[in-house]
Amino acid sequence: MGPVLLQPRSDCSPLRNQPCKRKQVMTISNIGVLGAGTMGSGIAQVFARQGFQVQLVDNQPSRLQHAVLEIQQSLDKEVAQGPLSATQRDQAAHNIHTAPQMDRFVDCDLVIEAVSEEEPTKIALFQSLDRICPDSTILASNTSAISLTRMAAATNRSDRFMGMHFMNPVAQMDLVELIRALQTSDATYQALHELVQRIQKTPVTVKDYPGFVSNRILMPMINEAVYTLYEGVASSTDIDAVMKLGMNHPMGPLELADFIGLDTCLVIMNVLHDGFRDSKYRPCPLLQQMVDAGYYGKKSGRGFYSYS
Numbered sequence: 001m002g003p004v005l006l007q008p009r010s011d012c013s014p015l016r017n018q019p020c021k022r023k024q025v026m027t028i029s030n031i032g033v034l035g036a037g038t039m040g041s042g043i044a045q046v047f048a049r050q051g052f053q054v055q056l057v058d059n060q061p062s063r064l065q066h067a068v069l070e071i072q073q074s075l076d077k078e079v080a081q082g083p084l085s086a087t088q089r090d091q092a093a094h095n096i097h098t099a100p101q102m103d104r105f106v107d108c109d110l111v112i113e114a115v116s117e118e119e120p121t122k123i124a125l126f127q128s129l130d131r132i133c134p135d136s137t138i139l140a141s142n143t144s145a146i147s148l149t150r151m152a153a154a155t156n157r158s159d160r161f162m163g164m165h166f167m168n169p170v171a172q173m174d175l176v177e178l179i180r181a182l183q184t185s186d187a188t189y190q191a192l193h194e195l196v197q198r199i200q201k202t203p204v205t206v207k208d209y210p211g212f213v214s215n216r217i218l219m220p221m222i223n224e225a226v227y228t229l230y231e232g233v234a235s236s237t238d239i240d241a242v243m244k245l246g247m248n249h250p251m252g253p254l255e256l257a258d259f260i261g262l263d264t265c266l267v268i269m270n271v272l273h274d275g276f277r278d279s280k281y282r283p284c285p286l287l288q289q290m291v292d293a294g295y296y297g298k299k300s301g302r303g304f305y306s307y308s
């Protein structure tokens with residue numbers, strides 16, 4: 001497949017009354033992914049699978065090794081199940097280049113940040129990316145809930161900044177929430193909208209509000225399930241069974257929380273609580289305690305369930 005090539009509309013300024021000073025063409029073929037954890041590895045795999053060159057960066061070499069292994073296993077599975085040939089698998093693996101430092105992003109057209117859900121960390125990294133990357137590079141965040149408008153404002157390219165919220169597991173989930181910061185230009189929005197379609201996923205556009213749409217609805221349900229456990233109403237397995245067998249959910253809320261990461265769930269609840277200033281979003285004390293104990297869910301080996 002070829003690169004995404006777009007001519008922005010003439011109203012590309014975020015402020016509609018200010019016409020674009022210069023016509024630009026946004027070409028996206030080399031993608032940077034910052035953070036090789038649960039989401040970053042999946043995002044890298046999806047782009048590499050579609051023929052993009054991917055620079056995958058993480059400051060922990062062990063996470064990079066783990067990501068490469070996971071991607072390889074996932075691609076092997078696709079070959080075994082049929083949709084991918086062995087040659088396509090090898091090409092996809094070949095498209096991913098790993099490195100521990102962000103200077104690898106110097107030639108990237110787009111960098112998608114997928115590091116831990118901590119606003120000061122993300123802002124500091126975006127300020128470094130702003131210095132490292134050429135002016136034309138679009139910066140995107142896979143944040144689950146943090147304000148894109150605030151992160152965009154911390155850079156000198158706020159019009160080329162947007163939220164790209166992939167779902168977990170990235171290779172299997174069809175949706176990408178596209179979140180426009182207040183400053184995002186139409187050209188940036190259109191380039192990423194087109195890009196999401198090119199990787200065979202469905203973009204849904206939402207405004208920059210705490211939790212966007214997905215986590216504003218999902219996370220209070222998970223938090224309520226944790227409260228139900230905390231108050232001793234039922235066991236973890238029974239709470240999950242009610243939602244799976246009674247509501248036809250593919251996973252129970254506690255199992256899903258373990259899968260997402262309890263640290264991420266807690267941060268999202270705090271973002272909702274602070275953002276809306278409404279006590280209905282207060283995180284359950286048990287969720288806070290689990291995170292304090294280092295029980296992050298599947299990725300740490302223990303959450304509401306144990307993982308060997």
Ligand SMILES: NC(=O)c1ccc[n+]([C@@H]2O[C@H](COP(=O)([O-])OP(=O)(O)OC[C@H]3O[C@@H](n4cnc5c(N)ncnc54)[C@H](O)[C@@H]3O)[C@@H](O)[C@H]2O)c1
Nearest residue numbers: 035036037038039058059063114115116117143144168260
């Ligand atoms: N887990 C989910 O289900 C899910 C779903 C959608 C979005 N998200 C969002 O995606 C982002 C990543 O989540 P995750 O679950 O992949 O987290 P994770 O903990 O699995 O991975 C985070 C990675 O970031 C790396 N990292 C941290 N600081 C870094 C730095 N300074 N430089 C380079 N790398 C650094 C860590 O080494 C780690 O590998 C978060 O913003 C989260 O809210 C998560």
